[in-house]
Amino acid sequence: MKTTFRTYFNNFNRAGGLFYSVMILFFIPCLYACNFPHNHDLKLNDIQIIGSHNSYKKAIDRALMKVLFAEDSNLAATLDYEHLTIPEQLNMGMRNLELDLFHDPDGGRYSTPLGLKVITNPSHYDSIKMMEPGFKVFHVQDIDFRSHNYLFSEALEVIRNWSDRNPGHIPVIITINLKDEIIDHEGFVKPLIYSGNALDSVDQAILSVLNWDRLIHPDLVKGSFKTLEESILVKGWPFLDDVRGKFLFVLDASSTKNNLYKEGHPSLSKRVMFINVEEGNPEAAFMILNNPIVSHKKIQGLVRKGYMVRTRSDANTIEARMNDYSRWEFAKKSGAQVISTDYYVPSTFFDSDYAVGFSGDTIFRINPVRIIQ
Numbered sequence: 458m459k460t461t462f463r464t465y466f467n468n469f470n471r472a473g474g475l476f477y478s479v480m481i482l483f484f485i486p487c488l489y490a491c492n493f494p495h496n497h498d499l500k501l502n503d504i505q506i507i508g509s510h511n512s513y514k515k516a517i518d519r520a521l522m523k524v525l526f527a528e529d530s531n532l533a534a535t536l537d538y539e540h541l542t543i544p545e546q547l548n549m550g551m552r553n554l555e556l557d558l559f560h561d562p563d564g565g566r567y568s569t570p571l572g573l574k575v576i577t578n579p580s581h582y583d584s585i586k587m588m589e590p591g592f593k594v595f596h597v598q599d600i601d602f603r604s605h606n607y608l609f610s611e612a613l614e615v616i617r618n619w620s621d622r623n624p625g626h627i628p629v630i631i632t633i634n635l636k637d638e639i640i641d642h643e644g645f646v647k648p649l650i651y652s653g654n655a656l657d658s659v660d661q662a663i664l665s666v667l668n669w670d671r672l673i674h675p676d677l678v679k680g681s682f683k684t685l686e687e688s689i690l691v692k693g694w695p696f697l698d699d700v701r702g703k704f705l706f707v708l709d710a711s712s713t714k715n716n717l718y719k720e721g722h723p724s725l726s727k728r729v730m731f732i733n734v735e736e737g738n739p740e741a742a743f744m745i746l747n748n749p750i751v752s753h754k755k756i757q758g759l760v761r762k763g764y765m766v767r768t769r770s771d772a773n774t775i776e777a778r779m780n781d782y783s784r785w786e787f788a789k790k791s792g793a794q795v796i797s798t799d800y801y802v803p804s805t806f807f808d809s810d811y812a813v814g815f816s817g818d819t820i821f822r823i824n825p826v827r828i829i830q
Contacts, residue, residue: 501628501673501694501705502765502794503828506821507813508553508630510769510797513594513612514540515603516806518576525600535773536597537806538799542605543612544619546801547629550820553767553795554616555632555709556594558609558659560649564590571599571644583607592662598636598646613666616704620671625701627821628673630795632709632745632767633659633730651710653717660729663706673705675725675742684739685724689763706730707743707767715740736764747772749788749796760792760826767795770813777804777811785813792826 516539517525525533540546543554559567568587573579582603587593592609595602606612620626635656637648649655663672673695675685682688708718708730715732722728724739731743736759744759746752749768756766770785771777777800788796796813801820803812815822 499697499823499828501697501700502760502763503824504627504697504794504821505789505792505815505824506552506627506630506795507770507801507815508551508555508767508795508797509540509546509801510555510772510799511557511596512540512543512546512551512554513556513604513606514538514596514601515605517601517603518572518578518581520577521572521575521600524572524575534778536601538774538777538804539806540605540799541802543615547616547619547623547626549801551801552627552821553630553632553797555634555797556609556612557596557634557636558592558594559598559636560651560655560658561587561593562590562649562655562658564588566649567593567595567598567602567646570602570646572602592659598640598648599642599644609662610666613663617666617671620702620704627697628700628703628705630705630707630767632707632797634709635659635714651714651717653720656714656718659708663729667704671703672729673700673703675728675731675740678742679724679726683724686737686739686741689742693763694765705743707745708732709745736762743767746793748784749791749793750784753787753791756791756793757826760794760824765795766791766793767797768793770796770798771800771811774799774804774807776800777809778807780809780811782811782813789815790825792824794824 517536522533522537561567565588568584573582586607589608594606594609594612595604606615635651637650639647678694679685679688680692682691706729715734718728718732719725719740725731732740733743733745734740741764743765745767746756747769749756756768759766768788768791770788776784798813800812803810814820
């Protein structure tokens with residue numbers, strides 16, 4: 458089985474035939490999603506999973522990419538990647554997704570991005586859907602705006618529907634990045650800043666598609682303990698077999714947004730998402746440390762204590778272009794429960810075989826820092 462996973466998907470990328478589509482839809486889901494063994498002693502933080510960074514992202518149109526490379530080749534290179542659809546990723550066994558949200562309560566704020574003027578086929582952008590009110594899912598306003606699922610509600614429905622078809626799956630961890638950075642460039646849309654009401658709306662949007670019973674939420678983990686962190690350090694996370702088929706959301710945001718989100722919700726009481734805060738905070742449970750080389754010892758220490766951590770095996774296409782697996786090796790050995798990548802399959806935009814996977818090309822495994830095998 459050593460070559461099975463990557464061989465199939467390399468061939469899928471290069472040939473795209475019916476056979477490989479069938480492999481994605483039927484064989485791979487059973488092989489990787491169904492066969493992870495039930496173990497009543499394993500807790501949620503006792504495994505390692507691989508997930509995708511900016512999971513919704515479609516490639517930038519090549520005509521627009523040509524313009525971006527001409528203006529700033531270094532920046533353009535960091536944006537030159539794409540992902541399979543979310544169901545295809547989940548069928549492969551990916552159990553971490555990342556969604557970037559732009560606040561658009563009235564609709565239409567991002568319906569005519571600046572870069573639309575130069576792309577080869579404007580019909581590849583759904584301007585009509587972008588007129589609908591609600592959170593939008595894409596990467597960068599006006600330049601990197603193509604998405605498999607433009608609406609947050611639609612992305613959630615796609616994820617829920619996949620879950621309904623695959624009961625008993627390993628929990629899916631979804632990081633939420635709230636985008637409101639202003640790009641100081643003429644003609645670029647200025648995103649709406651996230652207020653406390655907007656953060657409440659994120660929770661409401663999630664609950665409109667996934668009810669509490671489908672979530673691993675802070676109150677579920679906290680139980681009767683005084684704080685969320687105390688429950689993590691004393692009781693620990695739920696047993697894996699008790700939370701199969703569920704979803705865990707993490708807010709990947711600034712301290713300002715974290716403070717707004719937890720205001721009036723001690724230990725994230727009645728909140729949907731966990732937040733990324735330092736050890737020692739009442740809300741500390743899940744942390745995001747994206748550089749496993751710089752933060753290697755820190756991640757290992759947090760994981761041993763019982764916290765969950767997300768890190769990244771690659772960033773900005775750098776490792777993939779250099780075929781450099783050193784960051785991936787540090788990520789694995791760190792024990793971070795979630796390892797995010799842009800390359801579960803190799804790039805089709807430049808010559809590289811870079812793609813990550815555990816031994817046997819699997820997407821999840823027993824955590825080597827938590828469980829000595």
